[in-house]
Amino acid sequence: MDDKHLQEPTVSTKKIFEGKIISLQIDTVTLPNGKQATREIVRHPGxxxxxxxxxxxxxxxxxxxxxxxxxxxxxxxxxxxxxxxxxxxxxxxxxxxxxxxxxxxxxxxxxxxxxxxxxxxxxxxxxxxxxxxxxxxxxxxxxxxxxxxxxxxxxxxxxxxxxxxxxxxxxxxxxxxxxxxxxxx
Missing domain, CATH: 3.90.79.10 (Nucleoside Triphosphate Pyrophosphohydrolase)
Incomplete structure (x- = not known):
């Protein structure tokens, strides 16, 4: 599967919260069009x-x-x-x-x-x-x-x-x- 044109490489990560079950971070990413955006991400152990x-x-x-x-x-x-x-x-x-x-x-x-x-x-x-x-x-x-x-x-x-x-x-x-x-x- 060739999806390289859809990927959003991470420029930076800012940790917001670290809890017992989840953590929250804000990633700055580079969009496929070259612009930057932020992504709020909840991390969970599965x-x-x-x-x-x-x-x-x-x-x-x-x-x-x-x-x-x-x-x-x-x-x-x-x-x-x-x-x-x-x-x-x-x-x-x-x-x-x-x-x-x-x-x-x-x-x-x-x-x-x-x-x-x-x-x-x-x-x-x-x-x-x-x-x-x-x-x-x-x-x-x-x-x-x-x-x-x-x-x-x-x-x-x-x-x-x-x-x-x-x-x-x-x-x-x-x-x-x-x-x-x-x-x-």
């Missing part, structure tokens, strides 16, 4: 998300309050990568911590940038099957409700905007397409 499917074709979901959105959302289990952590191992850890489930089968479905216009967060989406229930191991600052949903319930949650985040929507539309292909609607 994350995983897990589409956990039971033997009864129900998905495991969590409902939690999201301060940035100002409301609770229903989502697939997910979590932040620790420095140097393998995404597949992180997915196993996060599924167990948030839901108590372990999975026998794992498949990497896709990796996607969540908001590439201003953030470098890359989220790795996994499908987990062959589930066995254990005990949740939530972080001290983590509060959520665990749910199981069939296709009809997922469609209701989507229609009522209780599911409204990109990773969950992406995963669930993939799952519903797979159900339709298998004739399990």
């Amino acid at each position: 994350a995983v998300a897990i589409l956990a499917i039971t033997n009864e074709n129900r998905v495991i979901l969590v409902r939690q309050f999201r301060k940035a959105c100002g409301r609770s959302l229903v989502e697939i289990p997910a979590g932040k990568l620790e420095p140097g952590e393998d995404p597949a191992e992180c997915a196993k850890r996060e599924l167990l911590e948030e839901t108590g489930y372990r999975a026998e089968n794992w498949r990497h479905l896709h990796s996607m940038f969540t908001s590439p216009g201003f953030a470098d967060e890359l989220i790795h989406l996994y499908v987990a099957t062959g589930l066995t229930m254990g005990e949740q191991q939530l972080d001290a600052d983590e509060f959520l409700d665990l749910m199981k949903a069939d296709r009809a319930e997922v469609e209701r949650l989507l229609a009522t905007d209780e599911i409204a985040d990109a990773k969950t929507i992406t995963a669930l539309y993939w799952w519903m397409k797979e159900l339709a292909k298998a004739g399990k609607e």
Whole structure:
């Protein structure tokens, strides 16, 4: 792919904020036309998300309050990568911590940038099957409700905007397409 004519080389970087999860910087770049512009960039260590499917074709979901959105959302289990952590191992850890489930089968479905216009967060989406229930191991600052949903319930949650985040929507539309292909609607 020849995209050299679209690239924006960095002239300078100014660090604005360094937090526990994200950092913010302003880069001055040279545009393809030779002019300069600034880019506000959020740096994030990356994350995983897990589409956990039971033997009864129900998905495991969590409902939690999201301060940035100002409301609770229903989502697939997910979590932040620790420095140097393998995404597949992180997915196993996060599924167990948030839901108590372990999975026998794992498949990497896709990796996607969540908001590439201003953030470098890359989220790795996994499908987990062959589930066995254990005990949740939530972080001290983590509060959520665990749910199981069939296709009809997922469609209701989507229609009522209780599911409204990109990773969950992406995963669930993939799952519903797979159900339709298998004739399990």
